[in-house]
Amino acid sequence: MTFFTHEKIRCALKMHRRNFSFKAVLLIIAITIINYTGAYSQNASATLRVSGLVTDLSTGETLIGATVKVKGTSTAVAVDAAGKFTIEVPSAQSVLVANFIGYTDLEVPVQGKTVLDIKLSKVTTNLDEVVVTGFGLTTKKATLAGAISTVTADELSHSRAATASGALVGRVPGVNFRQDNGRPGSAPTIQIRNYGTPLIVIDGVTRDYTSFSNMDFNDIESISVLKDGSAAIYGMLASNGVVVITTKKGKRNQKPTVGFQSYYGIQKVANYNKPADAKTFIRALVQDETYNNRTRTITRAEYDKWMAGTEPGYQGFDWYDFIWGKAAPQIYNSFNFSGGSENTDYYVSIGNLQQKPIMRNLGDGFKRTNFQTNVNANISKRIKVGVGIIGRVEETAQAGLPGDDYGFAEQTAFRNLPTLRPYANDNPKYPGISAVDPQYSYGWVGYETSGKYSQIRNAITVNGNLEVQILPGLKARALGSYTFTNTQQDLHEKSPLLYIYDKNTQAYNLAPNLPAARYVERTFSNSKEITTNFQLDYRNSFGDHNLQAVAGVEARSTISPSLYALGSPAANGIAFIPNTPSAITTLTDNLSFLTKRQNYSTKINYDYKGKYIAEFVGRYDGSPSYIDGKRWGFFPGGSVAYRISEEDFWRKSKLLSNINDFKLRASYGVMGQELGGVLDYLAGYNYGNQGVAIVNGQEIITSRIAGLPSVNLTWGRVKALNIGVDVTLLNNRLSGGFEWFERTQTGLAAGRVDVLLPDLVGFSRPNENLNSDIVRGIEGSINWRDKVGEFNYFFGGNFTFSRWITGYRYKQDERWTSEWARYRGGPGNDEGRYRDGTMQLIGIGQFQSWEEIRNYPIDQDHEGNRTIRPGDFKFEDINGDGFINDLDMKIVTYRVNSGTPWINFGFNLGGSYKGFDIRADFVGATGTTYEQQGYMRYFDSNQNVSQYLADNSTWYKDIWDRNSGFNIGKYPLLTRGANNWMTTHWPNSLWQTNLTYVKLRNLEIGYTIPYNVLKRVGVSNFRVYVAGQNVAQISNMPGGLDPEITSNGGNSYPNPRVYTMGVQVKF
Template sequence: MTITLKEDSETLDEVVVTGFGLAQKKATLTGAISSVGDEDISRSVASTASGALVGKIAGLNTRQVDGRPGASTTIQIRNMGTPLFVIDGIQSDEGQFNNLDFNDIESISVLKDASAAIYGVRAANGVVVVTTKKGKKNSKNTVAINTYYGWQTPSSFPKPADATTYITNYIQSETVQGKTDYTYSKEDYEKWKQGTEKGYVPFDWYDFIWETSPQYYVNANVSGGSDKINYYFSVGHLNQDAMIVNYGGFKRTNVQMNIDAQINERLKIGASMNGRIEERKNPGVPEPDDYWMPRFGTYRNLPTKRPYANDNPNYPTLTSSNAATNFAWLTYDLSGEYKNTWRVAQLQANAEYDIFDGLKAKAMVGYYLAYNVVNNQEYTYKLYGYDEATDTYPVIVENKNPWREREVGHKEELLSNVQLSYNKKFGEHSVSAIAGLEAVKRDTPHSWLHSIPTANSLHLIDYETMDTYNDYGNETQARLGWMFRGNYDYANKYLVEFSARYDGSWKFPPNHRWGFFPSASVGWRISEENFWKESKMSSIFSDFKLRGSYGLVGDDDLGDAYAAFDYMAGYNYKNGGSVIDGEYTIGSVPRGLPVTTLSWIKAKILDIGFDAAFLDNRLTGQFDFFRRHRTGLPASRYDVLLPSEVGFSLPKENLNSDVHMGYDAIVKWSDRINDFTYSIGGNVTYARFYDWEQYKPRFSNSWDVYRNSIDHRFGYVNWGLEAIGQFESWEEIATYPIDNDRQGNKTLRPGDIKYKDVNGDGVINSMDERPVGYREGATPVLNWGLNFAFGWKGFDLSFDLTGGALASWYQDYEQRNPFHDGGNNPQYYMEDTWHLADIWDADSELIKGTYPMLLIGNSSHSNYWNSTFWKKNVKYVKLRNLEFGYTLPKHIIQKVLISDLRFYVAGTNLFTITNIKGVDPESDQTNGLGYPTTRVINIGMNLKF
């Protein structure tokens, strides 16, 4: 075996897009910018672009809380909130990014520090810059086809207890609570355990509702170019069925076109277009979230209930106190249909003119149009019983309140920018600069109609049956910004960058509308110094760079604290009303006190880091410490009260501040040993949020200061009791000196939770609560990823591990409360409680379990107080992606005019190791009933000719 060590110069020569079409070599970057190329992006079976990035970029925090068809992965940069997405120079939103066909993406750059300031007021949370694929000059025409077919199953969903486990716990509860007239007799119990006699056959609602479902994808693209023109054209289609039986799913068709032309020696023009049609469809269900009721029904319907009266599939029956939980009638035929369709197009045209050596002018205009139509209809329906004596099916529930609704809206955005750029090298001095103007205008008209049709078959909304029409009007948004960035580079050693934005936003009053936001960064490539090259360090470090940045970024996203034109006095029309002369007259109300001082949120961003390369660039690494301090967050002086006669409260002001602080790092080793290639990489991000200065009135005592003051503290603190064990015996309870349940311990049983008396007063109450856990329902404070790729003679194997820690999940509702709301609990829970050796004898031996004994109607007991027993500090590892492929030898496939042909098998979410049971660790649902993320196995092909 021969081992060859070869310098990897491509790592330092890699070009990274840094903003407004500009790019720099990675070696000369001074900002905290990470990038990923198309090979890493396409190595995923995710259905969205965000899902393809999981675990691959340091500083990029990801979390998939919902796995329904078409659902995306939440992306945050350093846990700072939703970033700005820029696609081929056009500012876009998260939905537009997620629904790109990621096979059309050439590269993604993530601007994590003040380098994002060049993009203006929407960039305070960082920027994700997407560059789509283009044809290459002087290249032959190439056709590529990428396709896969796969199978989806729930990666994790807590299965409800089976009939025997449920009835066992129910009988035990009645025994302990002294009931003699049992719901289930001993004879009934034995019949349910046998499960064969009619009327005593258990039903598995999980298997009835969930299934293995297919997904498939195909993309075809054509690219090429001459010395004057290059092009790329692509069409892709994704179809993803729901894992709920016969419940519809998600379809998306994408089109991408890019073309660039060199008109003459000085003038170059280009254009791009990406469009999509996407459709989500499922039965019409009487809930705001149509996917909720089947999941809820998994638990609300007991395993002793069956979906059809007398098991006749023509007669769905009532299975719980909530008629909608019976999945048997949640079908297109019986309950109606919901359909949500988006038609989206994004167009961009640009021209670049080379004025003279190094000086260029560029103009770009972009147009974005998204048209959305929601059609929803819920039918009347009937649920039936069965009369065995007459062999008839009487109606026991009838819904006579059908409805039909249509929602129509669209987003229309026009973006334009003009810029002058200069790039020139004078000996060892390199100078570059860009100055320009950017304008964005957005309109969002929206209307909603609702009617009560006279029959299920009437799908049109008639005027006579229409009971609601809401025209939400057209909100016009506008922003204008001047921008500048200058770079200086001496001998590839000393690097300086300065940038600035002068932005105006339509939101603010004229005297607060504009803001100036500068930033600067520096870099020092120590490895280029002579003293370094002449030292022993040069044999270890092939590159080493120190860098730092600091800047001010503005943000006009004030959330619900401020609406457009709140700075104006006046009236809100068509609001309220009264009866005048027997007729109801719609009235108007004053708008309230004008908001005249509220303005920009300002983010001061500091980043200090280094880039290093070792052993001829085969080992590379990057480390960054960051701190973002935001000031001017809107809040009210709620302790200052106006007289009630005024009828208003004081407007919000720029009062509060917060801090995000942490570090991120990435390391990667790449090498080749003869025909064997491999790379191993890892990244980690620690990002913690702090409430820094929050407006609070003066507190009257030290406890209130401790409990309610949040200055300079971890944000989103949860308070609860500290669980210190469980009572082991009746004797321990009888002699226990602390009032653990606030009732003299009269309600306690062995197995019940014991709490720490923090203040030593002998009673467990709110004064014993302390900060517990971390933020719930959010991306973990600590995220990490490991990426592996291997290749040998046409075979390739790659896999990604991702993980997180320092996040909390609170076990509640179905996952905690006994027989929650008359329904079921999880199997893992019910089979692992303290229980009686004989469920019919309250004095029989107690057998230990993890959880307290489940007692009917006992959810307010001290066992279920907020404590560390139920709040889980989540830790997890996921095998996010695994792919094995084989590329056929070229000397074989070229005979049939094929240049590349590869087959592969790939999977995602194949396993999870976590410290919580039954529930996906990324879920934000405390009841554990979130739509599960998908475990997918795909077989696919990549063909090029």
């Protein structure tokens, strides 16, 4: 550019001095402006090197891996491990754009500065959130047409659950849950909309529920829950919905980053059914002997001594405190290492969880070690390869006990009587008899005395990925996956060695009549799964039109052989040695055959301006479970959405503009449901365990016909209809959604009731696709996120209501003699009825006196009410025949002691301020029933009784006198025996509680040290926290028990209360 100098200006003025005019003035001004502008442009065009720090606005945490880009160019850099960046900008007036997943993009003018510190705020809307929708496809939540919910790594990181499925509880609308016991390593039951166990997909590979539960959820990047027809792309196994897990990967152009997480937790028993103390137990024994006219086993003098509790031999023992009273640790440690260059990225982690049992002497509990790695590399501009490995080792070790080892131990708090003690003469070296059935004496529980059960499971999945860019927007992808799982179980049960102390000789004598020697077991099982997948992905935009498509083929094979050996040792302490044939009494080789499946799938997603959205999915699936001609099925699905808030009239409206996003959605899909066994279509015979025959003095193993082949059985079909709405308003601070859904199962397996077979044939009618069922419900969520100054806060909640309804039943009218008979046949047999609950007598109160019983017009016990006592229940005579029997039963419950509730909900709230943060997660449910009459049956079985039941039962005013009158309690007279079965143990509504509960599942308080303090020691993030799990509950559960348990005696292993202290560090 040519510039005007001051000398040239002076010459021009001299030449025009005599005829100076207005034009000359304009010329001078113009020249001056041009001169100034040229000089400025020359200065502004100079490039600048800008550096700075990218941090979280509220916590000051460095955002490692954030991207800083020069607006309008392709120039971009990634923030390094220290949170720093350096970038060349072409002009002093350039604008930088900083972005990070989960944070709002921020534009920062350079304005000639060479140092810029950028502070990002977490997003207040999830419209830009990327959702994994299956088979490697992703889409923004704003343009999502299906009913898909997501949970991010940030949300999971605040959970202290021992399992990944436990971390999911209460966070997703449409997910029902129940943690029915707290055994070390146990996981909650998770169902999508009460459909059943969902399909699990981890990094594109179908896995089982255990593989998901035992992942380290700190290695999970996101979880997507597919709840409607969008799951149809997964075909035959997707009828119960799909949970899609994506694991963490490294970030490109990021320096190596090391992460460390650790916590130490203390577990304590919570909300458990306490057994009665010795005084209550003795009173109950005396009352039982009084009522039943039994021979007295306790004199008045002995009774008084027990009530005083001061003399040796008459002091009660607290079995609850002895068995459950100790605290047990729960320890977690995890390291991860991640980073990347321009063409590679990597993520490696290893974690370990230890969960000790809270029961005394029960063993080492559960240990799990997780390993995960993801490595991806561009080997050329068009070719990308990747390898992922997910591995784990699970170890369970506990005392070897009869039956279910934990179940046996759980019963002992009631089977051990409070009048007896665990050790003979209180000497721990000599376990004593403390239960009516000696083998339940808890003093002998332990590795050395009762034996040991152990299980080791090793599982590894190796995934290989290849991605080829064929054309712009068109990719070919191949996936190969190999999973191997090996499980070994060892059990050595010892017979109980119990002792009796002889005070005279001061000797410890072995008790007589103890159970015989136990046995040893060993089980080996292997599982191999191979999955191969090839697909073409296409993604492109044509002006305002956006298109995604995928088409692929997948094959999967599995084989799971196992070997079982049983040995009966002659005495305790004999080791189980496989090379000693004489010790093995049973050897079972469960040969497994290879199962193969194949499918073809496609998915197309289209949107116009992000406003009109449509999606189609389809899958052609094959299964080996059916005869030729019935093995393949096609399962389509589709969804549409309309973001009306993107219309011009909406944006221009002052009223509607407060609603930032409003989307209507609808979807319909057909999924397959595999019914029957793999070889049910073949005729054949069953061998083994079918009885024996003696022929010529020799034992011959017999066989039995397997039944008629099911040649007419094929896929069941599940049709899912969903209508939903998503709303974001008030400047994206408030968001929510609502769904209505209906799922119809057709072609359910059943036999033809109008085809009769004589009993002598020994088998039943073959199954065909005859019946149907329906699940119908609603779900919703609402969330608020805002900030006041430097205080950021949030709260939100979700709920799910879902119930089963009995659909079509093949020739239902021909099965029952009347409508009443059909009703009494159960909810699963009556079309149009809710499929839950059990038949119960309807309690209408309690008898208050002998006179009321004598004058009662209804024969309730079928003996003229001779066995009824004051305090016993009264039942409604529904059919008016003057008798109480099963014809007077109705359904007044929900699912009883089983399944997930019909209504689940969760809500959370929290906030952060200058490095401090707090979060509380609540979960709850209603629409489930607990039956508690097992409380009474403990005492019936020569065991102790629940303290709650004893405190709320009917008692004699004088337990030594039958004629003293009664103090009527909530429950009948506390006695043993079944002479009052009709009025105490028959299923009835007074033993049932329709539950409603709310739990504070997680409470966490943390503090993040400011970066300007940490950078001096090379640490980018350091957070400490304290947390509590299963902290408190509000419930109408009788006795304050945990409402999630399913045992009607309340003796399940309780969900422990856990207090933890932990640290999260990044280098």
